[in-house]
Each structure stands twice: as C-alpha cells, then as structure tokens.
Amino acid sequence: MSLEDHAEELASSLGVDKTEVKQKLENLDQYGVPIDEAKQTVRRNYDESDSGSPEEVSTKSIAEITTGDSRVGVDVRILSVGKRSIQYNGEQHVIFEGEMADESGKISYTSWEDFDLETGETVHLGNIDIREWEGNPELNLGDSTSVERLSETLDVEYDVGGDATLASLEPGDRGVNLDVQVLETEQKTINGRDGETEILSGVVGDETGRLPFTDWGPREALSVGNSVRLEDVFIREFRGVPSVNVSEFTTVAVLDSTVEVADSGTRYPIGDAVDTGGMFDLELTGNVVAVRDGSGLIERCPECGRVIQSGQCRTHGEVEGEDDLRVKAILDDGTGTVTVVLDEVLTAEVYDGDLDDARDHARDAMDREVVAKEIRENIVGQEFRVRGTLTVDDYGANLEASEFTRRVEDPQDRAKRLLTEVKP
Structure with missing residues (x-):
C-alpha cells in the first residue's frame, strides 16, 4: 500500500482532510518512521486535538516522557542547536535539531520552525509532539509549539554547547562541535538527489580516536594535516560505524594549534x-x-x-x-x-x-x-x-x-x- 493509500484510509477513519493527514505522514516518513507507527502518531494527534486544547497539555520531566505520549510540555535547558537542510515534498526545508535536558535526563529534538533557540538558555516548551526515533522518544517541535524563555537557569549534569570528542559520538547525534586533525581525504563524484555532486570524504582524528567524514560541499580548509574546528556537524552510521557529516551550515575554521591524534586504535x-x-x-x-x-x-x-x-x-x-x-x-x-x-x-x-x-x-x-x-x-x-x-x-x-x-x-x-x- 502506498503512502497515498495509507493517508486516504487514515483520513477516512478520522473524518478529516486527506491532504493534511498525508502531509503529517510524509513528515514522519522523512525520518524513517515505520508507516504503522506513523499512522498511530497521527491518530493520537487528532485524538488529542478532539479531547482538549493545547493549554491542557501536561508538563512532564524528560524521564517521564514515553513513546506512548502524544503531546507534552517541558521545562528544559538547550544543550545543542544544529541546522540542516532536508528534502521534503520535493522542496528543500531547513530544520533545527539537537539535545535538551532537565534534572532527570536528556532527550533529542527536531524543530520544523525557527524558534531562535540558543544553547544554554532555559525554556518552557508547550504542546510538543512526541515521536519514536530508534525506539526512544524524541521531541518534535512544530507550528503549534509555544516557547517561553525562563529567567531561572536549570542546573543539568550534561555539557552545554555541543562540544564532543570522536570517541563519544553515536549515529543520530546532531549539532555537534569537534576539534580534529584531517588525516586522509579523497574527492569523489556521486549521483545525488540533484544529479552529480562533488563531495570530499576521508578520515579525521583526535586524541580519543579516528572516524570517517564526508563534506557535502568540499572546502579547502579540510586538507590533510590541517587541525580544524567543526561547528554544527551531524553523525550518521556508515558501514556500522559513526560518520561525521559536514553540511552547508557547518562552520570550518583552521586552528592555530595542532590537534593531537591517538597513535593506536x-x-x-x-x-x-x-x-x-x-x-x-x-x-x-x-x-x-x-x-x-x-x-x-x-x-x-x-x-x-x-x-x-x-x-x-x-x-x-x-x-x-x-x-x-x-x-x-x-x-x-x-x-x-x-x-x-x-x-x-x-x-x-x-x-x-x-x-x-x-x-x-x-x-x-x-x-x-x-x-x-x-x-x-x-x-x-x-x-x-x-x-x-x-x-x-x-x-x-x-x-x-x-x-x-x-x-x-x-x-x-x-x-x-x-x-x-x-x-x-
């Protein structure tokens, strides 16, 4: 059954507009959410809309949030803010993503709107959709989400700002900052979604290890021997290991000092x-x-x-x-x-x-x-x-x-x- 058919079936059972349902399903499909799970999420959203107003959404701690929740409110501190361009409905769309935390834990998020979130600030987020990502709940901020800046700073046990080492990275991390040395590079031409695309791939290292990287817009600063600071990269899985992805929104700056690299694996x-x-x-x-x-x-x-x-x-x-x-x-x-x-x-x-x-x-x-x-x-x-x-x-x-x-x-x-x- 195609996504179009799923949207028509779900819209019919809910008694709502098919175009709106299809858009919500496409949004979830863009992130690889299985169709059955996506349909359940959309159904929960409509059930919640029918049962009460956004003001009735309860505020929860991060530890209390589960994949069974539909919409919640949270008081959190922003740990990282990443920016990435994706293709959605045949058009390029910019999303914001990273991690947030409170005293009980941390959670990843994706925002489809630019709420001008800044790392380190404490905010109350209302009416947030919850989706499942790799078995864990994730905050999904959209046009119905409200943002209130709070004067009191939450004290959390996690590092603020997104700085990380290569050894600490896992697939799915976003808004990450790294200080690394470029060890290997290779320029390639691939068939991308917009036709033939020039990319730069290779290996970067720091004192904790080495990882492969891909630069989707090859930059001269990523030359062998250079020590660089990469701000706002995202991590994908490539052949079973984390891979550093340098996007159009990543800033690359050559460092004056040399980043030391581990001699052994x-x-x-x-x-x-x-x-x-x-x-x-x-x-x-x-x-x-x-x-x-x-x-x-x-x-x-x-x-x-x-x-x-x-x-x-x-x-x-x-x-x-x-x-x-x-x-x-x-x-x-x-x-x-x-x-x-x-x-x-x-x-x-x-x-x-x-x-x-x-x-x-x-x-x-x-x-x-x-x-x-x-x-x-x-x-x-x-x-x-x-x-x-x-x-x-x-x-x-x-x-x-x-x-x-x-x-x-x-x-x-x-x-x-x-x-x-x-x-x-």
Missing part, C-alpha cells in the same frame, strides 16, 4: 568489540586459529569487484576474472572471534610474495590452493595485533585490516601474562 577484547555492533580504527590482539576458504589467490569480477567462482559472478554471470590476493583469517582472544580480512598488500606480507609470485606458484603446482596453504602455514597458531574497521551484520563480525603485525614475545613472558589474565 581503540583497544578492546574481541567479545566486547563485537558487542558494540561496529567500530572504526579498532585494535585487537589474538591468535589466528584458521584461514577461511576464499583466501589466497582469488579471482574478482571486473565489473563489481566481487569474488567469483568458476568464472561466474553472482551479479554479472560469466566473466573473465581478475587475479587478486586476500586472506580471511579467524582471530580468537578467548573472549570471542572475528574474521580479519587482509587486502592484497597485507596478504603479500604474510605470504612473503606479491601477486606475480602467487601466480607463478599456482602455475608451477597446477593448483591455485597452494597459495592459501602456504599462508595458513605462515600465520595459523601465531599471535597478531590487528588494526582496522569492524562491521557486524547478518554475515558475522568482519574487520577490514589496515595493520596486521605478528607479536613476538618470550614464551615465558607470554605464559605469565596469560596466567595473569585468567586468574580470578
């Missing part, structure tokens, strides 16, 4: 890392217990880059494969396991030979599997320190390695360390 036990659901620039240590099939000298589709079997690509059918080197190693540290994927460069290091060497080896043996066999002999049973990006999905936990270093440790020292780790 964030260290985690494998089990804890997998539980996070994905991490960027992660560092793990463990033993390689196996090398999976599909390692060694492989063939890829020249069109999509996928690994092919017997000259067949799942997408493009029969193709002339292109040789490549890859390793898919199972790393185990006693808390869990992860598949570590090595690219051609790292595979050549553990194979002790390049792609041409692997081709010659396979040709002489008349068996491509000899390359994987030698790699197994070189790394299985050995301890490695691995650095890279972890993704966790229906296919399991996979870490795309940027570093793969064998750990050399005196056997006695290693035994003592292992005994220390397992003692209660």
Whole structure:
C-alpha cells in the first residue's frame, strides 16, 4: 500500500482532510518512521486535538516522557542547536535539531520552525509532539509549539554547547562541535538527489580516536594535516560505524594549534568489540586459529569487484576474472572471534610474495590452493595485533585490516601474562 493509500484510509477513519493527514505522514516518513507507527502518531494527534486544547497539555520531566505520549510540555535547558537542510515534498526545508535536558535526563529534538533557540538558555516548551526515533522518544517541535524563555537557569549534569570528542559520538547525534586533525581525504563524484555532486570524504582524528567524514560541499580548509574546528556537524552510521557529516551550515575554521591524534586504535577484547555492533580504527590482539576458504589467490569480477567462482559472478554471470590476493583469517582472544580480512598488500606480507609470485606458484603446482596453504602455514597458531574497521551484520563480525603485525614475545613472558589474565 502506498503512502497515498495509507493517508486516504487514515483520513477516512478520522473524518478529516486527506491532504493534511498525508502531509503529517510524509513528515514522519522523512525520518524513517515505520508507516504503522506513523499512522498511530497521527491518530493520537487528532485524538488529542478532539479531547482538549493545547493549554491542557501536561508538563512532564524528560524521564517521564514515553513513546506512548502524544503531546507534552517541558521545562528544559538547550544543550545543542544544529541546522540542516532536508528534502521534503520535493522542496528543500531547513530544520533545527539537537539535545535538551532537565534534572532527570536528556532527550533529542527536531524543530520544523525557527524558534531562535540558543544553547544554554532555559525554556518552557508547550504542546510538543512526541515521536519514536530508534525506539526512544524524541521531541518534535512544530507550528503549534509555544516557547517561553525562563529567567531561572536549570542546573543539568550534561555539557552545554555541543562540544564532543570522536570517541563519544553515536549515529543520530546532531549539532555537534569537534576539534580534529584531517588525516586522509579523497574527492569523489556521486549521483545525488540533484544529479552529480562533488563531495570530499576521508578520515579525521583526535586524541580519543579516528572516524570517517564526508563534506557535502568540499572546502579547502579540510586538507590533510590541517587541525580544524567543526561547528554544527551531524553523525550518521556508515558501514556500522559513526560518520561525521559536514553540511552547508557547518562552520570550518583552521586552528592555530595542532590537534593531537591517538597513535593506536581503540583497544578492546574481541567479545566486547563485537558487542558494540561496529567500530572504526579498532585494535585487537589474538591468535589466528584458521584461514577461511576464499583466501589466497582469488579471482574478482571486473565489473563489481566481487569474488567469483568458476568464472561466474553472482551479479554479472560469466566473466573473465581478475587475479587478486586476500586472506580471511579467524582471530580468537578467548573472549570471542572475528574474521580479519587482509587486502592484497597485507596478504603479500604474510605470504612473503606479491601477486606475480602467487601466480607463478599456482602455475608451477597446477593448483591455485597452494597459495592459501602456504599462508595458513605462515600465520595459523601465531599471535597478531590487528588494526582496522569492524562491521557486524547478518554475515558475522568482519574487520577490514589496515595493520596486521605478528607479536613476538618470550614464551615465558607470554605464559605469565596469560596466567595473569585468567586468574580470578
């Protein structure tokens, strides 16, 4: 059933104008709210309108607000104010978003009107719509919302202003300010909603870690080596990890001082890392217990880059494969396991030979599997320190390695360390 059909069905049952209902559903759909949940929200709004006036909306603390609420009032302190442009009903629309807090907790918000909210101020917001966002309630400010500035400042336990570190970021954060160093950049042309668009992607870092970023309007200030202050960025999820998005409303200023960047990735036990659901620039240590099939000298589709079997690509059918080197190693540290994927460069290091060497080896043996066999002999049973990006999905936990270093440790020292780790 299309959104148009849902709007017609809901409008008919409520006895209201279909155009107005459709607009409300499109508003919620823009934020990825499932259609059934969106219809319930719209129905609650109309039920509330029929049962009383906006003045009858009760004021609640943030901790008391649930996804079952329709409209509420709150006394809050503004923690951050972000600004972003989205496409709505075929037109560009500017929204405001961030976080608010009171003594009981904090909550995210989206405002479809410019109420001139400022970070740090304390306000009473009346007649706010509540919607569900990723299982949590979120404040939705619209044309029926009232704003009253309060003279008494709420004392909250959260930082005001939106300043954050990379390690503290989560997908969905908005109105965030960062001091970072630009570590990598790559200019790309993508097919966006307005046709071909030039973007800048790369990696930024601070003393707490590193994350990917995208600048939707490439700026010279975001050059490798520059330390910059980014004000008003929003965070999306990209391949299971937070990604910093620099929008048209983000201000970028080059800093006089250098932002220090962590030399190593964030260290985690494998089990804890997998539980996070994905991490960027992660560092793990463990033993390689196996090398999976599909390692060694492989063939890829020249069109999509996928690994092919017997000259067949799942997408493009029969193709002339292109040789490549890859390793898919199972790393185990006693808390869990992860598949570590090595690219051609790292595979050549553990194979002790390049792609041409692997081709010659396979040709002489008349068996491509000899390359994987030698790699197994070189790394299985050995301890490695691995650095890279972890993704966790229906296919399991996979870490795309940027570093793969064998750990050399005196056997006695290693035994003592292992005994220390397992003692209660």
